Amino acid sequence: MGKIVWDRAGERYYETGVKNGVLYPAAASAGTYGVGVAWNGLTSVTESPTGAEASPLYADNIKYLNLMSLEELEATIEAYTYPDEFAVCDGSADVIDGVKIGQQTRKEFALCYKTMIGSDADSELGYKIHILYGALASPSERAYESINDSPDAIAFSWDVTTTPVAVTGYKPTSLLTIDSTKVDAVKLAALEDILYGLDVDGETPAVDPRLPLPDEIIALLTVAEG
Numbered sequence: 650m651g652k653i654v655w656d657r658a659g660e661r662y663y664e665t666g667v668k669n670g671v672l673y674p675a676a677a678s679a680g681t682y683g684v685g686v687a688w689n690g691l692t693s694v695t696e697s698p699t700g701a702e703a704s705p706l707y708a709d710n711i712k713y714l715n716l717m718s719l720e721e722l723e724a725t726i727e728a729y730t731y732p733d734e735f736a737v738c739d740g741s742a743d744v745i746d747g748v749k750i751g752q753q754t755r756k757e758f759a760l761c762y763k764t765m766i767g768s769d770a771d772s773e774l775g776y777k778i779h780i781l782y783g784a785l786a787s788p789s790e791r792a793y794e795s796i797n798d799s800p801d802a803i804a805f806s807w808d809v810t811t812t813p814v815a816v817t818g819y820k821p822t823s824l825l826t827i828d829s830t831k832v833d834a835v836k837l838a839a840l841e842d843i844l845y846g847l848d849v850d851g852e853t854p855a856v857d858p859r860l861p862l863p864d865e866i867i868a869l870l871t872v873a874e875g
Contacts, residue, residue: 659770664777666765667694671844673860674734675757680814682759685844685858690729692804694762694779696824697723722823724781724809726760729802738786739807757812758784759860761844766830775830778844780860782823783812816863825863827870836870843869 670688675681701720706713731739737756741749759782766775786807793803813821829837846858861869 659768661769662774663767664764665767667691667762668765669761669763669845670694670728671761671858671860672732672735672738673759673761673858674738675759680862682860685761685846685860686732686734688728688732688735688760688762690731691726691762692729693725693727694760694781695725695727696779696781697725699723722781722811722813724784724811725806726786726809727804727806729804731805738784740786740788755785758786760784761860766828775828777829778827778841780825780827780866781809781811782814782825782862784809784823785811814862816867822863825866827866832870833872836872840866840869 668691670691671685672688673682673685676683699721700718702718703715704718705715735758736743736749737753738758740753740755741751742753744750759780761778761780763776763778765773766777768774786809789805789807791803791805811823813823815821827837827840840861842856843861844858847853847856849855
């Protein structure tokens with residue numbers, strides 16, 4: 650390795666943007682998700698870990714040890730619009746076509762989205778796929794304003810809490826992140842066909858987008874040895 654050198658050419662990495670949002674509403678079967686739909690107009694997803702705070706214990710007139718509280722994941726989603734399928738996740742229900750009522754039971758969902766990876770040498774070096782599992786949206790404020798000489802679209806925002814899902818050999822998690830610059834490209838393409846679905850091409854039937862749980866994703870992306 651030798652002596653540390655900072656800021657080598659081509660190693661000044663950064664992450665930017667958010668795009669290709671996909672909503673997966675919870676399915677009737679517990680712990681699974683329904684068909685994914687595009688979330689257009691997604692402007693921001695803020696991942697906010699909470700907890701993991703130290704609680705010191707003292708004995709023999711010294712700090713004996715630190716006990717760490719459980720870490721949880723919260724998030725904030727901001728968008729100019731949202732898919733119709735998100736209405737039930739936001740506490741709305743269709744009474745008849747075109748008529749919704751609020752203050753209903755909120756449905757759990759999962760969210761998948763991409764952020765871009767760049768460097769000083771390549772602004773399109775790769776991307777990361779982020780998957781939030783077990784998400785539940787809190788009621789959000791909506792401000793409707795008169796159109797004036799500086800019009801702007803209404804921006805929606807939701808505070809989200811999550812319930813972790815199981816991962817074999819690890820603690821349960823609410824967030825899985827995949828780095829395209831580090832995983833096998835062929836296996837990643839196969840995963841994206843699952844996440845985003847496939848169109849009919851004359852030989853292969855159409856495949857609806859679905860969300861695998863972490864164990865299935867890890868198994869798919871694991872490169873066989875030998």
